[in-house]
Each structure stands twice: as structure tokens, then as C-alpha cells.
Amino acid sequence: EAGVTQFPSHSVIEKGQTVTLRCDPISGHDNLYWYRRVMGKEIKFLLHFVKESKQDESGMPNNRFLAERTGGTYSTLKVQPAELEDSGVYFCASSQVERTDTQYFGPGTRLTVL
């Protein structure tokens, strides 16, 4: 069974540019989560989709971040315009609807904003 995949693995952009990150969850997983690991080791919650609906987006830092999950399959996270403080590793995770406590994480996308 394929795990959670994320694309790209690394992205380097300049301040003010736009970047779109993609996450493909495990097939059949209705829950999809986005997280961000910035300086240090803490991983911050961004938002949670159940199918195509945003269940919880309380962790989204500001309106420069836009997450979508059209059709309830893969999800995209767009940062526009990117700022220096957006640099970090963005993780995506998915879980079954009846097993929300155990999430399967993707390898992450490392975003560097110069």
C-alpha cells in the first residue's frame, strides 16, 4: 500500500513569490492534515480536512495560506505571497475516518524562502 506522498520534496523561492505544495493521502483516508515544522523541533497544526470540507483551520497563520482539497482526494497548500518566516518543513498526514488518532505522515516538503 502506498503511503502519504508530498510534492515537491524541496522548494526554494524568493520572498513575494507563490508556492503550491501538494499532498496525496493514503487511498480511502478521509482525514487529511497539514502541519508545519519551523525553527526548532515543534510541529504546528495548520488545518484538518474531512473529505473536501475544512473541519478545523484554526492553525492557519494568516490569509496568505490557502488550502484546498477538491474532490476529497489530494490537497494543495498555497502560500501567496511567501514571506521569510514561512520557511520550514510542511508535513501532510492522513487517517481513516474511524481512526483519527493514528495518522500516517508524508515525508514533508522543505520550503525555503529567500
Added chain:
Amino acid sequence: LAKTTQPISMDSYEGQEVNITCSHNNIATNDYITWYQQFPSQGPRFIIQGYKTKVTNEVASLFIPADRKSSTLSLPRVSLSDTAVYYCLVGDNNNDMRFGAGTRLTVKP
């Protein structure tokens, strides 16, 4: 990328010491080992990180043998609030941090 393997679940009782082992046979020289705790509907919370031998903080201890192909997270005297999923990660700050599938720890009264 180092693949990690953890037990799927563990049960314990309040006051016991819990040890969760993670296997990472192809760990790279530059890789660190990091453990996270996750409660439902929350992001993973950093617990401890180590490179080799033993690391201890106010929350847990991390034991890493000389060959670094495994690591053991030790939680002393667990309480009900320690019921969570524990993830082992291997990687460094310049490469992908590969999460394991996590170990669901259930602490019973």
C-alpha cells in the same frame, strides 16, 4: 531515507514505566532520532531528541545503542494523560524527517 518500525500499540497501567522501541536499521551518519507525542486533533508535540547513548529530560529518557539501529523511548511512571500516539522520527534538519506509523499507548487506571 531511514525507515522506522514501531509497535502498533501498547497497553500499560498508571505508575508503570513504559518503553517503546523503534527500529531504524539504515539510519544515516547525520541522522538524529526524535520522538513526538500526539493527542487526537492536535499536532505532534516534541518529546526528546538524541544522536547516541542516553538522553534524559524532564519528560522522558531516550536510549540509543552504539550501532544506532534502534532507539527506546522510556516514560517513567505513566499517567492516564500519557495516553497518546508516539512517533519515532529519523532524519536531520537538511533531509526529510521520516515518521514511523506511530505507537498507540493506552494507559489504564
